[in-house]
Every structure is written in C-alpha cells, then in structure tokens.
Amino acid sequence: MQIELMGFVTVVVGAAIFLLPISVAFILLVVCTVFGAASAISLPVLGGASILVPNLFLVFFVLRCLVAHGPGPAIEAIHVHRVGFLLLVITVFGLWTAFTYPYLFQGDAETMIVQRTAGARNVITLAPLRFSSNNITQSVYALGSLLCFIFTFAHFLRTNDQGLFVKAMLVVGGINLAFALADIVTHFTGTNYLLGFVRTANYALLTGAEKGGLKRISGTFPEASAFADYTVAIFAVTATLWLARIRSRMTGIVAGLSLVFLVLSTSATALVCLAIIVPVILLQSFAASAVAPGRGRPAALVAIAAGLPFLVVVVMVIFPDIAAAVYDFVDEIVLSKGDSQSGRERSAWNSVAYQTYIDTSWLGAGLGSARASSYILVLLSNIGLPGLVLFCAFVVALLARTTGARHDQSDSIVSAAKNGIFALLVTAVISGTGYDLGLVFYLLAGFIASQNIPTMRTTAGPYAAFGGTPDEFGAEALRQ
Numbered sequence: 001m002q003i004e005l006m007g008f009v010t011v012v013v014g015a016a017i018f019l020l021p022i023s024v025a026f027i028l029l030v031v032c033t034v035f036g037a038a039s040a041i042s043l044p045v046l047g048g049a050s051i052l053v054p055n056l057f058l059v060f061f062v063l064r065c066l067v068a069h070g071p072g073p074a075i076e077a078i079h080v081h082r083v084g085f086l087l088l089v090i091t092v093f094g095l096w097t098a099f100t101y102p103y104l105f106q107g108d109a110e111t112m113i114v115q116r117t118a119g120a121r122n123v124i125t126l127a128p129l130r131f132s133s134n135n136i137t138q139s140v141y142a143l144g145s146l147l148c149f150i151f152t153f154a155h156f157l158r159t160n161d162q163g164l165f166v167k168a169m170l171v172v173g174g175i176n177l178a179f180a181l182a183d184i185v186t187h188f189t190g191t192n193y194l195l196g197f198v199r200t201a202n203y204a205l206l207t208g209a210e211k212g213g214l215k216r217i218s219g220t221f222p223e224a225s226a227f228a229d230y231t232v233a234i235f236a237v238t239a240t241l242w243l244a245r246i247r248s249r250m251t252g253i254v255a256g257l258s259l260v261f262l263v264l265s266t267s268a269t270a271l272v273c274l275a276i277i278v279p280v281i282l283l284q285s286f287a288a289s290a291v292a293p294g295r296g297r298p299a300a301l302v303a304i305a306a307g308l309p310f311l312v313v314v315v316m317v318i319f320p321d322i323a324a325a326v327y328d329f330v331d332e333i334v335l336s337k338g339d340s341q342s343g344r345e346r347s348a349w350n351s352v353a354y355q356t357y358i359d360t361s362w363l364g365a366g367l368g369s370a371r372a373s374s375y376i377l378v379l380l381s382n383i384g385l386p387g388l389v390l391f392c393a394f395v396v397a398l399l400a401r402t403t404g405a406r407h408d409q410s411d412s413i414v415s416a417a418k419n420g421i422f423a424l425l426v427t428a429v430i431s432g433t434g435y436d437l438g439l440v441f442y443l444l445a446g447f448i449a450s451q452n453i454p455t456m457r458t459t460a461g462p463y464a465a466f467g468g469t470p471d472e473f474g475a476e477a478l479r480q
Helices: 005-019 022-032 053-069 072-077 083-104 133-159 162-188 192-198 224-243 248-264 268-291 298-318 320-335 341-359 375-399 409-431 439-450 462-466 472-479
Strands: 039-043 049-052 110-115 123-128
Touching: 005 022, 005 039, 005 053, 005 192, 022 053, 022 133, 022 162, 022 439, 039 053, 049 053, 053 072, 053 133, 053 439, 072 133, 072 439, 083 133, 083 375, 083 439, 110 341, 133 439, 162 192, 162 224, 162 248, 162 409, 224 248, 224 268, 224 409, 224 439, 248 268, 268 409, 341 375, 375 409, 375 439, 409 439
Parallel strands: none
Antiparallel strands: 039 049, 110 123
16 A cells, blocks of 8 residues: 555545534535545555545545534435435445456456556456456445435535535635646646646546647546546536526636636537536526526526627638637537547447446446446446436436425525536536546535435434534534
8 A cells, every 4th residue: 555645635634624613624525526636545456546535535524524413414314215325225236236246247248447557557448257456446436425425415414504515616616727727837838747746546647638739628637528527517516506696706707717628628528518508507597587586697698698699700700710720629529529549449338338238138247347438338337227227216316306495595506516416417428437426426416415304403303312413613613
C-alpha cells in the first residue's frame, strides 16, 4: 500500500472534520468529488488499483455523521418503505454476483475488462471471463455509493438544510471551473506538471489532447469525457436554481461558465446531453412560471429563444469562414464520431457486452466483470436483466418523489437535484463504461430521498433506541 500526497492531505482534513460542524464536513465531501483522477492510496496487491480521494474521505464523513446524528437516521435510509431499500437490494445483489457469477460462467463467455499491471496504466481488453481484482474494486465502489446515499440521507433527514445543499453545489462548481481554467492555462504554457498532484490515479490519462484546434478540457479528471460528465450535472443543478431565482447571481455565474466549458471540452457526450437536458430545464421553467407567476424567468427565456437564431444568422453572414469552421468542428466531434477510432472501439465494447449478456443467459457476468460504452449494456453484462429492472425501479421511485410543497423554493431545489440525476443518467446511457456512477449521483439521490420526511431534530421517538444524538455544535452553526 502506497499513500499519495493527496491521500495524506485527505487523512489530515478527514481527522479535522471531527472538530468542525457537520455542515462543513458535508461541503468538504462534495468538494472531494471534483478530484476524479487523484489517487489517495495505491494498492499493488490489486494490480495497482487506486483508492480515490473522494472514496477515502467518505469513510471520515460516515464516521462524522455517526458521531453527529447516531445510527438512527442511517437505518431509516434503508427502511423497507424507503427508496434506499431498493438501492440496498441492488448493492447486495451486485456483491453476490461479483463473487459467484465469474466462477459460475467461467469458460462460457468473454468480456471487455480492465487489466491492471503494477507500474502501468489500465488497459481495457478482451479476455475470457474469470474472477479478477475488478470484481473486488467495483464491489468496494458499490458499497461506497450505498454509504454515500445512506449518510447524505441521514444528514438531511436530521437537518433538512436545503441551503447547505445549494451552497455545496456552488462551492464545488466554482472549484471545478477553477481547475478547468488551470488545465487550459497550463496546457498552453507548457506547465502541465503543476496539476500533477491531482492526476495520480492508475488510469489512462488523456489530459493533453486537442480537437478542432481546442484543448480538450479534462480539469481534475482523467479525460475530457469524464470532466464533461461531471460538469453537466453541476450545470443542470445550477441552471435550474438560476431559473428558479435561487441565489441568482452565483448560480447564474456557475451555470453560465459551466456551459461555456462544456462546449469547449469538445466532448460529444456533453453536447448530446446538453441538447437533451437544456430543453427539459427550460420547459420546466416555463411550466413553473405558468403555475406560479414570478417564480421562473419567462421573459429571459423568450428573449434567448428569439435572439439566438437571429444572432446565428448575422454571424454566418458577416463571418462565413466561422460558419465553415464550426461545421467542420461539429462534424469531427459528433457527426463523424462513429467513424473515428474511439467510436469503433466503443461500438466493439458494446457488441462484446451484449454477447456476454446472451452467453450468461441474461444473468450477466458479475459486478465488475465487464465493460461497455453504455450504462444499459453495463448493467446487462454485469448484473443482468434482474439488475437492470432493480436499478430502473430505484430511479423511477427516486425521481417520482415530491417535496409535499407546491411550486415553492423547496420544490425548485429538489427539482434541481433531480435534473442533476437526469443529466448523469443521460451521459451514462450514452457513454458510461462501468457500474460506478460516481459519488455525485448518490449525493444527489440521498438528498432527494430525504425530502418530504419529518425532520429528526431530537432523540424522541423510535430512533432513540438506536442512539440518535443531535450534534449541538453543528446544529447551532447551521442556524446562524
């Protein structure tokens, strides 16, 4: 086991949160999710697999929540009548498949799998199905995702501080944008090494690529597509908040800059996702404005919708060379994507994943046993049709939740979190390669699931038996 610099910092900060309000601990957990390529600990025994910064800090957050709130709210998160129970069932089922299916179907199928060698980057290659370190690492990620959901739920069940959620999203959005800008500056000044401390994971790092003459922004992530997947969720949340007039100045800045960086990232997945998520967000805003006048921004939306076509026509007439350059750029990153080496490679992954699903009689090869380039095929090739059905049930139950409020600020904040979930699902369906959707997905899910449930502010009631103890220091800080 080898601890990295960011791992040492994570341990120090993790120890310090026991002296800070629980609200600060939550914000720090959200901030940690931005370090998508920063290894905290390397494990040579698992072929050099990396424990990332957010996963290590999650352990400290779980312990801090137990100290602050006791185990009662966490147990409530996975109660049989809660959405979290479905996630618990999916996770337990996934863990069972990870340690049984590779042996059950060994010799019957081939899968695309990540091969790790000590001192080398990961490589995805075709191999006969067998139990490997990937089954272990993906199982650990699945457990971490479940814990993230449970203790995010527990924290907001105890505090119901929606303002904290908004603040955390603004902070992490700002940090993500700062690193994206640093990525561009260091690339063109030849100082990429300055960001080396956040690019230590044992991944194939594609941080210096260009396309169409633009730097493919990767920020703190291993490649542009990972940056785009992360940033599009932040954009969806903050854009929804801006349209709902919630902390308008800050949410507008973060949403606007996130949109700019998403376009500049040259990620085809990001552009397709924006084409889907932006109309959804705008339609929601129009609907909210119709029901509750003054809540949305109908005038601004109408002006944008009317002005954009006119602006495009003017630019094309005055600068015809720009129109040609834009067409060539879009053709390269979207229209001709399927003919590129990357497109053909990912198509081959999907073909193998589907064949794995068929060869295993619709049961899958086990959690962590297969990779694909679409989350639907990831689920089918890993945990089979039963796993896909369970996951769909979880998502439907989660997004169907209401706040109990009617078109007020609380409803808008929950809608923002749901749009973040929707954006992550869209990117995953388009190009998701593994079972792990990232901690941001489960942070948003835990927050949504905790809404419209009576807040647990005391130890009275059935939770006292579980040792529920309110964090007086943290609660006082939240009231200020």
